[in-house]
Amino acid sequence: MTNPLGARVTPVGVRSWAGIAPSVVLVLWKREMRRYWRDRSQIFGGFSRTILWLVILGFGLGASLREIEGYSYAQYILPGVIVLNVLFASLQCAIALVWDREVGLLREVVVSPAPMFSVTLGKLLGGATISLFQGTIPLLFAPFIGVRLTVLSVLGAWLVIFFLGIFMTALGVIIASRLKTFEGFGSISNGVIQPLYFLSGSIFPLRGVIGGVGFLDIPDALREELRRIGVFAIGGGWVVQLPDWIKVLVYANPVSYQLDLLRYYLLRFQQLPLTADLLVTFALPLIAAVIAAWFMGRMLKHK
Amino acid sequence: MNSNAQPVSEGAAQTARIAIEADRLGRRYGDVVAVESVSLSIAVGEFFALLGPNGAGKTTTMHMLTTLVTPTSGSATVMGYDVVRDAAQVRRSLGMVFQDPALDDRLTAEENLEIHAVLYGVPRRQVKGAIQAALEWASLADAGKRRVRGFSGGMKRRLELARALMHSPRVLFLDEPTIGLDPQGRRNLWEKIAQLRHAGMTVLMTTHNLPEAEACDRVGIIDHGRLVAIGTPTALVKEHADRSDADLEDVFIALTGNQLRDEVATARDRMVSFAKQGGEHTR
Numbered sequence: 094m095t096n097p098l099g100a101r102v103t104p105v106g107v108r109s110w111a112g113i114a115p116s117v118v119l120v121l122w123k124r125e126m127r128r129y130w131r132d133r134s135q136i137f138g139g140f141s142r143t144i145l146w147l148v149i150l151g152f153g154l155g156a157s158l159r160e161i162e163g164y165s166y167a168q169y170i171l172p173g174v175i176v177l178n179v180l181f182a183s184l185q186c187a188i189a190l191v192w193d194r195e196v197g198l199l200r201e202v203v204v205s206p207a208p209m210f211s212v213t214l215g216k217l218l219g220g221a222t223i224s225l226f227q228g229t230i231p232l233l234f235a236p237f238i239g240v241r242l243t244v245l246s247v248l249g250a251w252l253v254i255f256f257l258g259i260f261m262t263a264l265g266v267i268i269a270s271r272l273k274t275f276e277g278f279g280s281i282s283n284g285v286i287q288p289l290y291f292l293s294g295s296i297f298p299l300r301g302v303i304g305g306v307g308f309l310d311i312p313d314a315l316r317e318e319l320r321r322i323g324v325f326a327i328g329g330g331w332v333v334q335l336p337d338w339i340k341v342l343v344y345a346n347p348v349s350y351q352l353d354l355l356r357y358y359l360l361r362f363q364q365l366p367l368t369a370d371l372l373v374t375f376a377l378p379l380i381a382a383v384i385a386a387w388f389m390g391r392m393l394k395h396k
Numbered sequence: 397m398n399s400n401a402q403p404v405s406e407g408a409a410q411t412a413r414i415a416i417e418a419d420r421l422g423r424r425y426g427d428v429v430a431v432e433s434v435s436l437s438i439a440v441g442e443f444f445a446l447l448g449p450n451g452a453g454k455t456t457t458m459h460m461l462t463t464l465v466t467p468t469s470g471s472a473t474v475m476g477y478d479v480v481r482d483a484a485q486v487r488r489s490l491g492m493v494f495q496d497p498a499l500d501d502r503l504t505a506e507e508n509l510e511i512h513a514v515l516y517g518v519p520r521r522q523v524k525g526a527i528q529a530a531l532e533w534a535s536l537a538d539a540g541k542r543r544v545r546g547f548s549g550g551m552k553r554r555l556e557l558a559r560a561l562m563h564s565p566r567v568l569f570l571d572e573p574t575i576g577l578d579p580q581g582r583r584n585l586w587e588k589i590a591q592l593r594h595a596g597m598t599v600l601m602t603t604h605n606l607p608e609a610e611a612c613d614r615v616g617i618i619d620h621g622r623l624v625a626i627g628t629p630t631a632l633v634k635e636h637a638d639r640s641d642a643d644l645e646d647v648f649i650a651l652t653g654n655q656l657r658d659e660v661a662t663a664r665d666r667m668v669s670f671a672k673q674g675g676e677h678t679r
Binding site: 094095096097098099100101102103104105106107108116117119120121124127128131132196197198199200201202203204205206207394 | 462463464466484487488490492494496497498499500501502503507508510511512514515516517518519520522525526528529530532533543558559561562563564592595597
């Protein structure tokens with residue numbers, strides 16, 4: 094059969110199993126990759142964010158905090174900075190749907206016979222892969238702040254980053270499907286990324302002692318005793334427990350568990366139960382992906 | 397008022413198959429009726445224009461026929477397939493060009509076409525040839541490796557028209573195909589469409605441009621969600637205009653009135669203007 098353009102084309106239909114068409118997932122994943130590598134500003138943002146947090150906060154605030162359980166402040170926040178990069182990468186990738194749906198390529202995808210579940214999968218895998226790239230940027234700085242990386246710790250970190258990327262892209266897809274209009278990323282950054290980031294134990298320890306003026310040291314015996322009741326002492330100074338309401342928010346935030354597992358792989362330092370970490374990190378994204386696919390299907394049907 | 401299907405030309409009428417058929421098709425959004433009880437029938441090979449003021453229901457009608465919007469009443473078929481029950485078959489048999497470009501600006505022309513080929517299940521070994529043929533047909537053979545971002549409006553429209561034809565659709569839907577083009581681009585696109593028409597393609601287009609509509613086999617005028625007139629341009633002029641030198645524009649104004657249709661900007665309009673200013677993360 095020759096198409097009206099004069100080429101021999103015999104469409105055989107998209108091959109799919111249970112809504113999964115590998116060729117569609119692959120081509121849409123490739124689209125996300127191409128878009129990412131051509132957007133220098135996103136890669137630049139990944140580097141600038143890392144440098145701002147690790148260098149300015151790490152060394153600036155770190156100077157007064159001295160250490161958290163033997164780790165420098167810059168080391169302590171390294172996993173958090175990775176998470177921050179992943180949050181930006183995955184949400185940016187997902188929120189682009191709002192634009193794509195109204196005036197971009199997505200309309201062309203929606204009138205095609207390709208299964209919509211595969212369209213969602215392409216998006217989720219694309220967002221997770223971009224997260225992997227953006228999350229690796231802070232890892233490049235690890236040697237400069239004295240974190241020793243091993244093959245295993247990097248592989249473990251990548252695994253967590255990838256699943257966190259799936260989870261956050263799915264969350265972004267759900268948000269995007271509810272957004273009617275989109276005139277700036279600011280509301281997503283302030284309303285979603287920052288609360289998730291700050292309330293995840295990224296920049297302060299969960300059962301932590303906050304505060305401290307550098308010249309007053311906590312005696313070793315007291316430090317030991319505090320550790321036994323699960324309180325980590327930062328530097329010197331006075332002992333402050335986190336307020337209960339913050340604690341509740343931190344424990345309710347899934348990112349806390351994902352970050353905790355990431356910190357465990359990178360620093361061998363952990364503050365939450367391992368089972369909870371593993372469940373939240375690897376099971377929750379799959380549930381979120383199914384919900385995202387449902388929302389996406391609904392969004393694309395009733396315009 | 398005439399809502400029955402009319403034969404394209406007297407001779408072929410009896411044997412012509414039906415490409416698009418709508419039976420009391422309607423769509424309401426809450427209390428707002430966007431389209432109400434539209435019935436029409438378009439024969440294979442026919443070139444049909446849907447005319448109407450802004451917000452009259454042209455695009456919603458087209459979206460129902462292309463399975464993008466589910467009708468709330470009535471039914472429709474495209475090439476014999478029901479737009480609700482057999483949505484996948486309907487999608488396979490149609491090619492669509494949207495009102496504004498549905499292209500990925502950051503990708504090259506070839507990459508955009510590649511996505512289309514995969515979405516419609518073009519066999520892998522035919523994809524390269526199909527892309528090449530599409531680029532040549534659209535006079536974009538040298539621009540294949542360039543990003544669409546740098547394309548003019550006319551280039552984008554040609555690319556989209558070629559893309560819509562890659563999978564050999566039986567019916568072509570064009571939503572305001574020549575809007576925003578300069579006279580050269582308009583003429584070029586019109587020639588391409590005429591070429592398809594002579595090859596026997598069924599085309600349904602919406603338009604504001606009355607001279608273009610006059611060149612169609614039949615025209616349907618839609619207003620306030622209702623089909624108020626349907627027929628060949630000459631028949632419509634004869635039926636609805638009182639002067640002998642009247643044209644389709646007089647008919648259009650006679651049927652839809654002089655009132656200006658000022659709409660409030662929709663969320664989508666706001667986003668389009670935002671993006672045109674170079675809004676962040678929109679491209």
